[in-house]
Amino acid sequence: MTRSVFLxxxxxxxxxxxxIAPAQDATEKxxxxxxxxxxxxPWSNPGNLDVDxxxxxxxxxxxxxxxxxxxxxxxKGPGKVEGAFAELPRxxxxxxxxxxxETRILWCMVSLQGxxxxxxxxxxxxxGGQPVKELGAIATYVAHQSSGMKFAAxxxxxxxxxxxxxxxxxxxxxxxxxxxxxxxxxADQGRRIRLQPLPFLSQPAEARKVVGEWxxxxxxxxxxxxxxxxxxxxxxQMRMPxxxxxxxxxxxxxxxxxxxxxxxxxxxxxxxx
Amino acid sequence: xxxxxxxxxxxxxxxAAAPAGAQQAPAADPAKVQAVVKAAFPKAPADWQARLEQDxxxxxxxxxxxxxxxxxxxAIRKREAAAIEYPPDGKFLGDWQKGEALAxxxxxxxxxxxxxSRPNGGNCYACHKLTRTELSYGTIGPxxxxxxKIRDFGAEDAKAVYEKIxxxxxxxxxxxxxxxxxxxxxxxxxxxxxxxxxxxxESPVNKE
Numbered sequence: 001m002t003r004s005v006f007l008x009x010x011x012x013x014x015x016x017x018x019x020i021a022p023a024q025d026a027t028e029k030x031x032x033x034x035x036x037x038x039x040x041x042p043w044s045n046p047g048n049l050d051v052d053x054x055x056x057x058x059x060x061x062x063x064x065x066x067x068x069x070x071x072x073x074x075x076k077g078p079g080k081v082e083g084a085f086a087e088l089p090r091x092x093x094x095x096x097x098x099x100x101x102e103t104r105i106l107w108c109m110v111s112l113q114g115x116x117x118x119x120x121x122x123x124x125x126x127x128g129g130q131p132v133k134e135l136g137a138i139a140t141y142v143a144h145q146s147s148g149m150k151f152a153a154x155x156x157x158x159x160x161x162x163x164x165x166x167x168x169x170x171x172x173x174x175x176x177x178x179x180x181x182x183x184x185x186x187a188d189q190g191r192r193i194r195l196q197p198l199p200f201l202s203q204p205a206e207a208r209k210v211v212g213e214w215x216x217x218x219x220x221x222x223x224x225x226x227x228x229x230x231x232x233x234x235x236x237q238m239r240m241p242x243x244x245x246x247x248x249x250x251x252x253x254x255x256x257x258x259x260x261x262x263x264x265x266x267x268x269x270x271x272x273x
Numbered sequence: 274x275x276x277x278x279x280x281x282x283x284x285x286x287x288x289a290a291a292p293a294g295a296q297q298a299p300a301a302d303p304a305k306v307q308a309v310v311k312a313a314f315p316k317a318p319a320d321w322q323a324r325l326e327q328d329x330x331x332x333x334x335x336x337x338x339x340x341x342x343x344x345x346x347x348a349i350r351k352r353e354a355a356a357i358e359y360p361p362d363g364k365f366l367g368d369w370q371k372g373e374a375l376a377x378x379x380x381x382x383x384x385x386x387x388x389x390s391r392p393n394g395g396n397c398y399a400c401h402k403l404t405r406t407e408l409s410y411g412t413i414g415p416x417x418x419x420x421x422k423i424r425d426f427g428a429e430d431a432k433a434v435y436e437k438i439x440x441x442x443x444x445x446x447x448x449x450x451x452x453x454x455x456x457x458x459x460x461x462x463x464x465x466x467x468x469x470x471x472x473x474x475e476s477p478v479n480k481e
Binding site for chain 1: 309312314318321338398410411
């Protein structure tokens with residue numbers, strides 16, 4: 001009798017554990033086979049074309065000042081790309097703010113190369129079928145140079161702590177005519193919109209699996225989509241206005257997501273639906 | 274041995290009960306949150322500025338993680354119930370076929386939705402199962418299959434479902450569902466069409 005009560009308690013507890021995944025549907029299983037094939041042959045991911053394109057853009061003298069980005073400091077010293085992405089977002093003293101990879105590249109393109117900030121953020125994301133913009137291709141290259149490393153964004157500076165807390169507050173903040181927050185769709189296990197499974201982003205175990213795939217090649221729009229673009233698209237669907245690339249809110253959300261994913265692997269460019 | 278089993282069971286229970294993604298970060302200052310939201314959408318036109326603000330219900334639901342304590346919950350329910358406008362003709366059932374089309378459509382109120390002739394949709398299938406033959410349904414909300422049949426097609430239930438669609442918080446404070454009537458997403462006539470989709474005996478929702 002006592003033993004069966006104990007057994008029941010363990011079973012009840014196990015049923016509530018988030019590690020027990022819900023049954024995957026056939027579409028997800030087929031996608032997983034596709035992803036495994038890509039892992040076996042990483043060169044089959046079209047996103048790698050933008051890794052190469054981004055590398056050329058990084059190394060080529062460009063802009064009104066005709067210099068390359070090789071003096072751009074991504075946090076590990078000027079020109080040091082390898083491993084930099086895994087430690088972003090972070091606080092940059094020269095800009096006196098926390099920046100994610102895209103915001104930092106934007107800052108370098110403006111301050112080092114002399115590009116116009118207003119022009120770079122006017123239409124920063126590609127339409128369906130169009131290639132990722134230059135800034136996004138550079139971000140894809142930079143992210144790829146941390147592939148296989150673990151997310152380890154620093155959280156020592158007060159502004160880094162503030163960004164992560166701000167991101168969490170924005171994640172749950174309801175607004176707009178539909179009263180939506182990020183948490184409306186991404187704060188529960190095994191939910192889906194129509195047939196599309198929704199990642200449970202407030203749960204570290206699931207965040208570690210998906211956050212590292214951005215920037216990722218998106219099959220449905222046949223281009224690389226960056227994380228800033230992904231957030232912009234979420235706000236569009238939430239009936240909010242156009243999220244500004246590099247805005248403090250966008251960086252805060254990236255900080256929150258990366259913090260949730262701490263310890264997970266960078267796997268950029270990933271492959272998304 | 275028995276003590277160990279007991280300890281394991283307790284540990285498993287504790288792990289299951291721990292809130293997912295519990296964070297130790299200090300909470301952000303609400304004034305700062307509002308300021309960064311204001312700054313995040315510089316391209317928003319004047320008539321979209323209101324979308325950056327929260328009304329009392331959004332603010333309270335956000336603050337309570339959508340799980341308000343009893344007094345707050347009752348205050349939200351009361352306030353939102355008072356915001357419901359009823360059909361002038363007193364009828365709650367419209368046309369279920371129009372309702373099905375509305376349930377399929379996710380059009381409206383996005384910054385790319387610029388048509389002046391295309392109506393907003395309810396996008397019910399994004400979150401709910403309704404008609405059995407539509408396999409592409411989401412699972413954020415409960416299944417609504419046989420909704421009217423289960424309720425014996427009661428007149429009071431038709432009124433109640435009208436109220437739930439018009440203003441979900443009047444029935445379930447801090448519901449995740451949009452306030453379709455109160456926030457002017459759908460018209461009274463459109464909401465009646467959705468009520469018919471759920472409550473009409475002829476609707477495919479009730480023929481499972």
